[in-house]
Amino acid sequence: MQLVPALLPRLIQAIDNAIETNAEAVTALDQAIGDGDHVTNLQRGIKALTAQSDELAQLDWAAAWQKIGMTMMTAVGGASGSLYGTLFVAMSKAARERPLDLQTFAEIFSAGVDAVKQRGKADAGEKTMLDVLIPVAASLRQAAANSVALPEVLENVAQTAIAGMESTRDMLATKGRASFLEERSRGHIDAGAKTSQLMICALVEVLTEQLTAPA
Ligand code: ADP
Ligand code: MG
Numbered sequence: 001m002q003l004v005p006a007l008l009p010r011l012i013q014a015i016d017n018a019i020e021t022n023a024e025a026v027t028a029l030d031q032a033i034g035d036g037d038h039v040t041n042l043q044r045g046i047k048a049l050t051a052q053s054d055e056l057a058q059l060d061w062a063a064a065w066q067k068i069g070m071t072m073m074t075a076v077g078g079a080s081g082s083l084y085g086t087l088f089v090a091m092s093k094a095a096r097e098r099p100l101d102l103q104t105f106a107e108i109f110s111a112g113v114d115a116v117k118q119r120g121k122a123d124a125g126e127k128t129m130l131d132v133l134i135p136v137a138a139s140l141r142q143a144a145a146n147s148v149a150l151p152e153v154l155e156n157v158a159q160t161a162i163a164g165m166e167s168t169r170d171m172l173a174t175k176g177r178a179s180f181l182e183e184r185s186r187g188h189i190d191a192g193a194k195t196s197q198l199m200i201c202a203l204v205e206v207l208t209e210q211l212t213a214p215a
Pocket of ligand 2: 030034035036037038078
């Protein structure tokens with residue numbers, strides 16, 4: 001499979017559909033322990049990316065991730081805008097001109113997730129998007145180290161993202177708005193963890209189709 005930026009319009013479209021389909025459910029999650037704006041914040045960013053998608057398709061990965069990061073930072077707003085923006089800008093910095101194989105992608109994605117941890121001063125177990133992003137990065141690194149075949153890597157990534165999202169339900173929020181609720185934050189899935197999982201699963205679906213499509 002050629003993992004090229006020409007796939008970006010399809011990837012962005014898939015993310016758009018996944019967030020649209022789950023918009024009400026995720027808004028309900030954010031209303032329970034946040035301020036309810038997470039989906040509309042994210043949809044503003046996705047709309048901006050859709051408008052840029054033909055342009056993004058012409059770039060190399062480093063330039064595309066940089067542009068995606070800047071767009072997320074300016075268009076999304078809220079805590080999640082700067083965090084998702086940081087993820088992609090840091091991925092761009094780590095990408096340089098290296099060819100994109102599983103090993104390099106695992107390193108690049110991990111560098112992005114480390115930057116999110118620093119930016120949000122947060123780590124795993126705090127009931128945020130990091131409870132999806134950190135295990136997914138680990139799953140990619142482990143797959144690269146063990147030369148796991150791509151279809152299996154994608155399947156593992158999707159399962160890991162779902163497990164990470166589910167794990168936030170019983171956590172105590174210690175970062176972001178949900179932390180203001182203290183013990184009352186327990187019992188609700190974190191909205192940012194849910195949208196991270198939905199976006200990752202949407203990407204996995206397109207890439208899996210791509211992998212099995214006749215050349
Ligand atoms: P805001 O909280 O500013 O209204 P959003 O509603 O767009 O922003 O995003 C909220 C999501 O951002 C949370 O559900 C959580 O996943 C994530 N988040 C908030 N603070 C942090 C942090 N410090 N580190 C990592 N993720 C965070
Ligand atoms: Mg919010």
